[in-house]
Amino acid sequence: MTEGQNIGAVGGATDVVILGAGPAGLVLGNLLHRSGIDCVVLERAGRAHVQTRARAGFLAANTVRILDRHGLAEGLHRRGRAHGTCEFRTEGGRFRLDYGGLGLREQHVVYPQQYLVTDLLTQFLDAGGRIHFGTEAVSVRAMHSTRPSVTVRTPDGRRGRWQARYVAGCDGRHGAARRALAPGAVRHHHRDHGVSWLGLLVEAPPSLDAVGYAVHERGFAGHMARTPDVTRYYLQYERDSPAGAWSEDRIWGELELRMHAADYGPLHRGRIVQRSVVSLESDVLEPLRHGSLLLAGDAASVISPSAAKGANLAVLEAEILARALVDDLTHGDGQGLARYSARCLTHIWRAQEFSQWMIQLLHGPPGPDGESSFHNCLRTSRIESLRTSRSQQDWFAENYVGV
DSSP: OOHHHHHSOOOEEOSEEEEOOSHHHHHHHHHHHHTTOOEEEEOSSOHHHHTTOOOOOEEOHHHHHHHHHTTOOHHHHHHOEEEOOEEEEETTEEEEEOGGGSTTOOOEEEOOHHHHHHHHHHHHHHTTOEEETTOEEEEEEOTTSSSOEEEEEOTTSOEEEEEOSEEEEOSOTTSHHHHTSOGGGOEEEEEEEEEEEEEEEEESOOSSSSEEEEOOTTOOEEEEEEETTEEEEEEEEOTTOOTTSSOHHHHHHHHHHHTTHHHHOOOOOOEEEEEEEEEEEEEEEEOSEETTEEEOGGGTEEOOGGGOOHHHHHHHHHHHHHHHHHHHHHHOOOHHHHHHHHHHHHHHHHHHHHHHHHHHHHOOOSSSSHHHHHHHHHHHHHHHHHHHOHHHHHHHHHHHHOO
């Protein structure tokens, strides 16, 4: 099935319209289609873009269990790599946590998100699922009725409308699902953590066999393996600076300095193939159900990348929502939909709390004033507790992998 064929139809009717072909939308689409629920996925971008968007790469144990449960894990078992070690580097030394043997003894699987999305997309289309690429959802209407509709637009300006029993908003924080919500109908929790990262994708093998978290007076630096030949690095970065402001020499110099390479060995250098500036923010909407419109993935909540929770929450929410929709549409049982928001928000706030803890662990507050000194001393104490306390290590492991 080609992208052009998928773009052809502009509107129609179905049981569930899914907005967005990210992890949440594609897991939901696969589970509904396999349960005999008629659905369609609408995606603004083209297929090639969807399959190459580089995002997260650490899948939690529960995410793997969900994908296994529904026959969606063949690719990650074939190409993913188990991972269970963190290394922390500070001015006072370094230490490792083999978190896969702590807490609940669970590991991550390193599997780049674009690989997962490609797997889910291929399986959905091969099973006869419908995706309309290049189709922008402009608005969601009549969401408090039993026949909500989605107005769409294609790149050539054609407009159309899809009608459904339910609309699943998996189209991110700036998508049509969120825009449809009246201000008084939602509680919007937002926090800007005041920290920005320069995200780098480098054509080079990993420089250490662990996730690396480096704390330095010049700012945080991070090292995360993606594949045997590609590594993700992060550098704490000046707010509002463009991604291209630093030369490659400066980038590598900062990475070497903050990762304490002089003490622990040089980094494997390679071509920087992608740069992006990431502002660490948290954003949660309550509730996640508004009549026939239900939110999942980044449309429901945005979390900072400090603890690799975003894609894992999206997959979890998609499974919960799929079960609820199948129960309602197949058996007339609406209890799952009634509980959907509360169930997901329990997981979302747990992830947000741990993400906030990680941000405070890895970053000091700006400025030389007394408050900054106080918080920096607290951060040093947290790191020391993580190094020496088994109970703290078990807590870290359970929350680092859990969702």
